[in-house]
Amino acid sequence: MRHFAVVGSGPAGFYTAEALEKAYGEQGRIDILDRYPVPYGLIRFGVAPDHQSLKAVSKRYDKVAESAGVDFIGNVCVGRDVSVAELLDFYDAVILAIGAPHDRRLGIPGEDLPGVFGSAQFVGWYNGHPDFAELDPPLSGTHAAVIGNGNVALDCARILSKTAREFEGSDIVGHALEALDQSAIRTITILGRRGPHQIAMTPKELGELGHLEAASPIVDIADFPPLEADQALEPGQRKSITILREFAATPPDPAKPKRMVFDFFAKPLSIEGDGKAERIIVERTELDEKGAARGTGETYGVPASLVISAIGYWTPQIEGVPYDERGTKFVNEGGRISDRLYAVGWARRGPTGTIGTNRPDGYEVADLIAAAMPAGSSGERAGAEGLKRLLERRGVIATDYDDWRKIEQTETGRARPGSPREKFVRHQEWLQTIGR
Numbered sequence: 420m421r422h423f424a425v426v427g428s429g430p431a432g433f434y435t436a437e438a439l440e441k442a443y444g445e446q447g448r449i450d451i452l453d454r455y456p457v458p459y460g461l462i463r464f465g466v467a468p469d470h471q472s473l474k475a476v477s478k479r480y481d482k483v484a485e486s487a488g489v490d491f492i493g494n495v496c497v498g499r500d501v502s503v504a505e506l507l508d509f510y511d512a513v514i515l516a517i518g519a520p521h522d523r524r525l526g527i528p529g530e531d532l533p534g535v536f537g538s539a540q541f542v543g544w545y546n547g548h549p550d551f552a553e554l555d556p557p558l559s560g561t562h563a564a565v566i567g568n569g570n571v572a573l574d575c576a577r578i579l580s581k582t583a584r585e586f587e588g589s590d591i592v593g594h595a596l597e598a599l600d601q602s603a604i605r606t607i608t609i610l611g612r613r614g615p616h617q618i619a620m621t622p623k624e625l626g627e628l629g630h631l632e633a634a635s636p637i638v639d640i641a642d643f644p645p646l647e648a649d650q651a652l653e654p655g656q657r658k659s660i661t662i663l664r665e666f667a668a669t670p671p672d673p674a675k676p677k678r679m680v681f682d683f684f685a686k687p688l689s690i691e692g693d694g695k696a697e698r699i700i701v702e703r704t705e706l707d708e709k710g711a712a713r714g715t716g717e718t719y720g721v722p723a724s725l726v727i728s729a730i731g732y733w734t735p736q737i738e739g740v741p742y743d744e745r746g747t748k749f750v751n752e753g754g755r756i757s758d759r760l761y762a763v764g765w766a767r768r769g770p771t772g773t774i775g776t777n778r779p780d781g782y783e784v785a786d787l788i789a790a791a792m793p794a795g796s797s798g799e800r801a802g803a804e805g806l807k808r809l810l811e812r813r814g815v816i817a818t819d820y821d822d823w824r825k826i827e828q829t830e831t832g833r834a835r836p837g838s839p840r841e842k843f844v845r846h847q848e849w850l851q852t853i854g855r
């Protein structure tokens with residue numbers, strides 16, 4: 420029997436577990452660990468609450484968790500409750516699938532002013548992440564700004580613009596729904612340090628902005644290169660740019676009170692305000708020969724009492740695991756960190772790619788593992804039994820999938836009409852629900 424520990428129960432963790440289960444069948448036992456008693460990681464805490472079709476992928480993960488060779492061990496934080504070295508004693512291989520939950524910093528003056536948040540914080544707030552339940556982002560001003568031109572920036576801007584009716588059927592948490600419903604924000608500026616051709620926004624996500632109930636997207640056609648230049652773009656990107664051009668050609672709908680303004684070639688220099696964020700000072704940029712943003716020296720202020728920077732994430736370090744400081748992930752070669760230690764997902768590749776990208780990623784690493792320790796060869800490690808004994812000695816309350824099912828049922832039972840669930844947003848509430 421081979422024992423595997425997959426650390427992290429987001430998409431990368433689940434696809435890897437699925438692949439290992441297929442590779443080893445009855446000769447493998449796979450434990451998926453998570454620091455929280457609730458699984459799914461990014462699916463629960465990252466994917467936007469109004470994108471329920473994306474969240475539905477968790478049904479597939481349930482099947483993996485319910486299969487005979489796979490167990491979920493929740494409420495265990497690797498690096499705090501148990502070390503990687505200890506896991507390597509109990510398991511034949513350890514696969515780190517811990518994602519990249521922390522915000523990259525802007526590195527500009529004023530970014531620590533009240534009113535400035537990273538997207539992980541803001542997204543965590545509206546998605547019920549326990550670390551950000553108390554965030555209380557200021558929504559009483561009329562202007563907000565989102566920094567970055569990726570899909571996360573779009574998520575943040577869209578959530579800020581939506582009406583309560585548009586959240587019907589979503590699982591946005593009650594505290595965020597209430598606060599957003601009272602929001603005074605009327606202008607949301609999306610700042611991109613480069614131009615329309617350089618956006619990292621995908622067509623489906625961008626297209627949604629054309630159908631918002633209360634907000635019009637505003638794009639300046641003067642920011643675009645000549646139309647012919649679009650031909651050189653890869654098809655997906657061309658589609659996104661076509662949508663942006665449509666926005667530019669459409670005057671704002673006077674019936675919609677909110678504006679979502681795309682400000683391209685705008686690089687944040689500092690955030691200013693009297694004890695809190697009031698404006699971002701940006702520098703107009705142009706593209707240099709390599710396509711990077713080069714400042715032109717022209718600066719101006721963009722009013723914003725709420726600033727969200729959505730410029731990427733980093734993976735936390737874990738003791739004993741080599742860390743790639745520049746790349747913000749673990750040092751690895753094709754997923755292999757060192758003997759019997761692997762990384763998958765954002766912890767392997769860095770914070771890019773969609774949920775689906777993690778499937779081939781997980782399967783590739785499972786193949787590597789299977790090649791290093793073929794099915795049929797046997798290990799002599801203690802697996803979950805050893806781990807659970809250690810956790811018990813340390814007073815760590817480990818939870819299992821049945822516990823999660825109880826939490827899930829309770830969350831479903833307390834949902835608003837039409838909503839799939841009302842999430843608990845505090846660690847203690849999860850544990851109370853399962854009587855711990």
Ligand code: NAP
Pocket residue numbers: 525566567568569570571572574611612613617618619621624686687729730731732770771772773
């Ligand atoms: P991303 O796609 O890498 O975009 C990051 C953005 O931040 C880029 O526009 C980048 O501009 C900008 N940026 C970086 N540093 C900056 C700085 N110092 N100042 C100003 N701007 C800066 O990252 P993401 O939006 O966090 O998304 C992460 C991954 O999740 C992506 O692969 C994304 O597609 C995926 N995702 C998918 C969905 C979905 O499918 N619905 C939703 C959310 C996220 P430059 O290009 O100039 O560097």
